[in-house]
Amino acid sequence: GDSVTQMEGPVTLSEEAFLTINCTYTATGYPSLFWYVQYPGEGLQLLLKATKADDKGSNKGFEATYRKETTSFHLEKGSVQVSDSAVYFCALNDYKLSFGAGTTVTVRA
């Protein structure tokens, strides 16, 4: 079945550091890909999405490109802030949303 694998955390960074969270997927069809973010004590929010190969999703300085050849959707941000501390989930949507295990990111001032 469809599945998502993302890099394990936790990840701890200093402010203004570069962030990459790796995400790869396995799917039989042509899924849409998403990154959701969960801030402490809250529900998930959509961060960005891409619906077809080579699409780039971007939001709040975060970017991810749908790479069909490597079945990847890595999340990047060039300069993180303390407010980016959260759990990040990679997900694919074929007939249902399947989530990766989540990566906890902590940004220190």
Place this chain on the structure above:
Amino acid sequence: DTAVSQTPKYLVTQMGNDKSIKCEQNLGHDTMYWYKQDSKKFLKIMFSYNNKELIINETVPNRFSPKSPDKAHLNLHINSLELGDSAVYFCASSQGTASSYNEQFFGPGTRLTVL
């Protein structure tokens, strides 16, 4: 103004009890979902309803019974609660069916603790 709301936010109960969690969305969406998030943050879909009709039912014990009285509400009833049911339960909604690429909007979660 809350798009997807859940009640209660916290639920502490004894093993063997029966409890319900309520979810409401005011976005006019067609599809609603229940997810379970365990202590390691792993998130898994449990159920999905489209226009009050069950369309996704993952491998969930039949102690869990979703009920959708109308398109805007999806409640989760749990019978004979067990320790392993302790988790955070999230409700979500989206426009269109679960197979679309539409964004899902999540509620704030209900933290269930079974003692």
